[in-house]
Amino acid sequence: MTQHHIRIATHRSPLALKYTKKIAAEIENMHPQISVELVQVDTKGDQFYFKATPDLGGKCRFIEEVDRALLDGLADLAAHVIEEKPNGAADWPRGWLCAKSHLEGDNSLYFITELKRLPEYLFSPSLWSED
Numbered sequence: 001m002t003q004h005h006i007r008i009a010t011h012r013s014p015l016a017l018k019y020t021k022k023i024a025a026e027i028e029n030m031h032p033q034i035s036v037e038l039v040q041v042d043t044k045g046d047q048f049y050f051k052a053t054p055d056l057g058g059k060c061r062f063i064e065e066v067d068r069a070l071l072d073g074l075a076d077l078a079a080h081v082i083e084e085k086p087n088g089a090a091d092w093p094r095g096w097l098c099a100k101s102h103l104e105g106d107n108s109l110y111f112i113t114e115l116k117r118l119p120e121y122l123f124s125p126s127l128w129s130e131d
Contacts, residue, residue: 004034006122008097009066009075011043016062019095020079023115030115039075041066070100071107076122078109 006027010020017038024036045062063080070078081095097112099121112121 002033004119004123005037006034006076007037007039007074008077008079009039009041009069010079011045011062011066012040013045013062013081016079016081019081023079023095023097026115027118031118034118039069041069067098067109070098070109076100077112 008020008024010016017040020038024038027034027036043062043065066078066080069075076099078098079095080098098109099112101108101110110121112118
């Protein structure tokens with residue numbers, strides 16, 4: 001079985017880290033051939049975490065730098081949380097993952113909808129095998 005290592009970019013808030021760690025554990029449970037590393041990114045939102053959201057660009061203040069890490073090749077996935085509250089609930093937050101296309105010359109970002117299909121989203125057929 002081929003071993004793979006992926007990096008998930010996320011920002012540093014407690015809620016984002018909780019979500020990303022849960023996703024990382026789920027990926028490793030579902031795909032034992034994949035090891036996961038968290039890449040913590042400083043965002044505008046992290047710098048001004050306790051200021052009112054509309055004053056700093058709304059929810060987008062947590063997204064731009066995380067997606068930039070993905071586009072710049074510093075990460076393979078980007079984890080985003082829909083609900084960002086300083087005192088977030090103990091439940092797993094709703095969120096989403098996105099990935100950059102692995103096709104050469106394609107800088108498209110797309111949503112990961114099924115963790116089961118993660119290898120085909122991230123690895124070209126020549127890099128992925130289930131032997």
